[in-house]
Amino acid sequence: MRVLLDNFSKSFGTTKVIENMTLEVGHGEMLALLGPSGCGKSTTLFAICGIHRPTGGRILFGDRDVTDLPSQARNIGVVFQSYALYPHMTVAENIGFPLKVKGMPGEDIRKEVDRISGLVHIGNLLGRRPAELSGGQQQRVALARALVRKPDVLLLDEPLANLDAKLRLEMRSEIRRIQRETGITAILVTHDQVEAMSMCDRIAIMKEGEIVQIATPAEMYNDPRTAFVAGFLGNPPITFLRGVMANGAFAIPDSEIRVPLPVSIAASEGTKLMLGVRPEHFTPAGDIAVSGKVTFAETQGRENLYDVSLDGGPLLRSIQPVRHDVNIGDAVTWAIDSKGVLVFADDGRRL
Amino acid sequence: MKSSRMLGLIMIAPAAIMILLFFLMPVVLTGVFSMTNMTTATGISGGAYQIAPHSLNDLKSTMPDIAEQMSQPRYTIDETGLKAVEGLGLDAGIATELRAKHMGEVFKTRREAERMIKGLDQGPSTTQVKQISEQFNRSVVNSRFSSRQELFTALDTLGFKLTDAQKDSIAEATYTGWNWTTENFSRIVSSPDMARVLFNTLLYVALVLVLFNTTYAMLLAIWTHYMPAAPATIFRSIWLLPRITPVVIYVLMWKWLAWDTGFISVLMGKFGYPPKNYLLDNAYNAWLFVILINGFIGASMGMLVFSSALKAIPKSQFFASEVDGASRWQQIRYIILPQMRWPILFVTCYQTLSLLASFNEILLSTRGGPGKATEVWSLAAYHTALNNYAGNLEYGLGAAMALVLVVIGIVLSLFYLRIFNYGTLVSRPLIED
Numbered sequence: 001m002r003v004l005l006d007n008f009s010k011s012f013g014t015t016k017v018i019e020n021m022t023l024e025v026g027h028g029e030m031l032a033l034l035g036p037s038g039c040g041k042s043t044t045l046f047a048i049c050g051i052h053r054p055t056g057g058r059i060l061f062g063d064r065d066v067t068d069l070p071s072q073a074r075n076i077g078v079v080f081q082s083y084a085l086y087p088h089m090t091v092a093e094n095i096g097f098p099l100k101v102k103g104m105p106g107e108d109i110r111k112e113v114d115r116i117s118g119l120v121h122i123g124n125l126l127g128r129r130p131a132e133l134s135g136g137q138q139q140r141v142a143l144a145r146a147l148v149r150k151p152d153v154l155l156l157d158e159p160l161a162n163l164d165a166k167l168r169l170e171m172r173s174e175i176r177r178i179q180r181e182t183g184i185t186a187i188l189v190t191h192d193q194v195e196a197m198s199m200c201d202r203i204a205i206m207k208e209g210e211i212v213q214i215a216t217p218a219e220m221y222n223d224p225r226t227a228f229v230a231g232f233l234g235n236p237p238i239t240f241l242r243g244v245m246a247n248g249a250f251a252i253p254d255s256e257i258r259v260p261l262p263v264s265i266a267a268s269e270g271t272k273l274m275l276g277v278r279p280e281h282f283t284p285a286g287d288i289a290v291s292g293k294v295t296f297a298e299t300q301g302r303e304n305l306y307d308v309s310l311d312g313g314p315l316l317r318s319i320q321p322v323r324h325d326v327n328i329g330d331a332v333t334w335a336i337d338s339k340g341v342l343v344f345a346d347d348g349r350r351l
Numbered sequence: 352m353k354s355s356r357m358l359g360l361i362m363i364a365p366a367a368i369m370i371l372l373f374f375l376m377p378v379v380l381t382g383v384f385s386m387t388n389m390t391t392a393t394g395i396s397g398g399a400y401q402i403a404p405h406s407l408n409d410l411k412s413t414m415p416d417i418a419e420q421m422s423q424p425r426y427t428i429d430e431t432g433l434k435a436v437e438g439l440g441l442d443a444g445i446a447t448e449l450r451a452k453h454m455g456e457v458f459k460t461r462r463e464a465e466r467m468i469k470g471l472d473q474g475p476s477t478t479q480v481k482q483i484s485e486q487f488n489r490s491v492v493n494s495r496f497s498s499r500q501e502l503f504t505a506l507d508t509l510g511f512k513l514t515d516a517q518k519d520s521i522a523e524a525t526y527t528g529w530n531w532t533t534e535n536f537s538r539i540v541s542s543p544d545m546a547r548v549l550f551n552t553l554l555y556v557a558l559v560l561v562l563f564n565t566t567y568a569m570l571l572a573i574w575t576h577y578m579p580a581a582p583a584t585i586f587r588s589i590w591l592l593p594r595i596t597p598v599v600i601y602v603l604m605w606k607w608l609a610w611d612t613g614f615i616s617v618l619m620g621k622f623g624y625p626p627k628n629y630l631l632d633n634a635y636n637a638w639l640f641v642i643l644i645n646g647f648i649g650a651s652m653g654m655l656v657f658s659s660a661l662k663a664i665p666k667s668q669f670f671a672s673e674v675d676g677a678s679r680w681q682q683i684r685y686i687i688l689p690q691m692r693w694p695i696l697f698v699t700c701y702q703t704l705s706l707l708a709s710f711n712e713i714l715l716s717t718r719g720g721p722g723k724a725t726e727v728w729s730l731a732a733y734h735t736a737l738n739n740y741a742g743n744l745e746y747g748l749g750a751a752m753a754l755v756l757v758v759i760g761i762v763l764s765l766f767y768l769r770i771f772n773y774g775t776l777v778s779r780p781l782i783e784d
Binding site for chain 1: 668674676
């Protein structure tokens with residue numbers, strides 16, 4: 001079911017958290033609300049749940065206006081960061097709770113619980129209590145409870161934040177699989193760009209209560225609208241060089257470094273610019289040679305990550321297949337791939 | 352290792368001494384008193400032997416003849432009497448003759464004694480005979496002896512020839528001090544008054560506990576939980592007032608409300624009802640007030656315990672149950688109440704024990720009245736042992752009643768600790784020695 005936030009605003013007392021936000025999530029789509037802490041992503045999610053009432057605008061599920069409906073009347077499933085399982089109920093009772101409060105007969109509840117627990121692979125845990133489950137199992141129970149009533153929308157509030165790294169990888173693909181199998185519209189709130197990119201059809205990246213860009217993960221990675229988006233996506237993160245426009249090229253004052261810019265970039269001579277260089281675009285294979293000293297080296301098994309301090313002082317990051325000939329302190333001359341660079345105006349706007 | 356163990360003992364010593372002095376000792380003394388028949392009449396130190404009319408009454412059932420004889424005066428010719436006769440200023444020969452011929456004789460009746468005196472050689476006149484016989488009148492009734500031996504000597508002198516068994520029963524009947532006895536407990540078990548008091552106690556504890564200390568306290572906690580913070584705080588503070596007001600003033604305010612020139616009387620007067628003391632008007636009213644007075648005090652504790660337990664339930668569970676579709680009632684029924692099991696148990700245990708032991712509110716309001724309608728066990732023990740209208744305080748019986756209460760309390764505590772699974776609540780110390 002389509003979800004539409006139409007000019008949605010939310011403030012707490014005099015603190016305005018969200019102002020006039022419009023966001024549409026398509027039917028069966030999984031969308032990530034991505035942003036740093038305090039950007040308003042959880043507030044948005046809670047407003048969609050009905051836990052927070054909007055101070056302005058409308059919320060629509062399909063064509064139904066749910067703005068003034070309480071949570072109970074919205075038919076949504078929510079997975080909370082802490083899972084919020086009921087400690088005094090067994091797994092089966094937890095999952096069946098949304099059906100029980102609806103007044104469904106016990107026999108039907110049992111059938112539905114069996115069906116959904118099969119889907120999330122916890123059929124063998126139904127008799128246990130939440131305290132007897134591992135984090136990943138609790139996560140699955142929370143997911144099953146959110147899905148059992150066949151909600152119109154599934155909302156996930158940092159669902160993986162409390163899991164250890166390996167489980168996080170596993171649950172990432174599990175949640176995506178379950179969302180695909182059920183075809184449910186889902187909204188994922190996260191501050192982790194890897195989660196957002198790997199799980200979702202589209203990402204809405206938020207900053208200070210506003211959506212900066214909505215796009216598919218690949219689009220957003222390759223074509224970020226601002227330096228903030230470019231900086232938020234990608235691991236290891238992008239590095240920025242500060243410089244000016246000089247003779248159609250990007251130049252760092254007091255240094256030899258010149259990066260020719262495409263003609264489409266219209267900036268007058270002397271304009272301050274930022275050049276974003278992702279680590280995979282600064283390797284021995286590029287076309288604009290740059291010299292510097294390795295100040296940090298980290299092996300990640302398959303790849304190595306290097307920080308290179310350039311002559312003028314700025315830092316570039318490079319990721320390359322594992323090699324053993326470069327150590328901290330070595331002088332290197334690697335090259336920037338001019339086709340991969342992202343050019344931003346001084347205020348962060350992409351040019 | 353050893354020194355740390357010693358240190359622990361030393362540090363706990365003051366508390367241990369306090370417990371011994373102020374808790375264990377009173378309990379032991381109560382136990383000791385409960386096995387005696389101490390009253391105001393017997394005193395708490397030893398007693399004397401006094402052949403009082405009531406002791407003769409007691410003796411009548413077992414040895415009617417001796418009791419009858421003891422109640423009558425006897426005439427014994429003894430040195431004391433002779434000296435008195437000499438002092439009468441009669442013919443000196445009379446005393447001399449009596450001393451020579453009749454010393455140590457005992458006459459069972461006045462007539463026998465006077466016949467003997469008339470028969471004296473000196474031949475005293477009839478008036479003199481009466482005067483003389485009076486000097487030898489030796490009644491044991493109302494005389495006091497500080498020991499058994501004195502009592503028996505006196506009886507012996509008066510010519511009572513008694514067996515050892517008879518002596519024992521007389522000593523027992525005439526002893527004014529206290530005795531060791533288990534009679535208190537049999538009295539408690541068999542007395543219909545005690546059964547009534549026990550019933551009152553159960554009624555009092557059950558009603559206050561169920562209506563106010565748990566149910567109403569839970570309602571308050573849930574109401575305030577769903578209220579905005581500021582009114583909730585005000586509401587809670589109001590319900591704390593009965594608890595923090597000094598109990599005498601608090602009960603006095605209830606009395607102002609209820610007595611015949613009080614608020615209720617004035618209000619009902621507007622509708623034409625004559626003023627009366629609503630508190631003590633009848634047993635039902637007295638019970639209503641007793642339960643309200645105690646309930647309003649007791650509700651606040653449950654409210655605080657339940658409120659904090661409610662706060663301990665993560666907010667996300669409330670959010671989750673709301674999005675799961677639970678109405679507020681379902682939220683209370685399925686999310687809140689099941690997680691309140693331990694606080695409810697705790698409040699139940701604690702308040703049962705404190706209600707069993709508390710009687711000050713009842714004492715200050717109804718004094719157990721009207722009649723003995725609101726007399727509960729602890730108040731009855733107080734009235735028996737420490738303060739009653741008749742003035743004969745039965746320390747022994749009162750102590751026995753208190754002991755019964757202590758035993759009930761200990762049994763209940765053990766029972767509750769078992770429910771609480773106390774052993775698992777107390778974890779092993781983290782620091783090993």
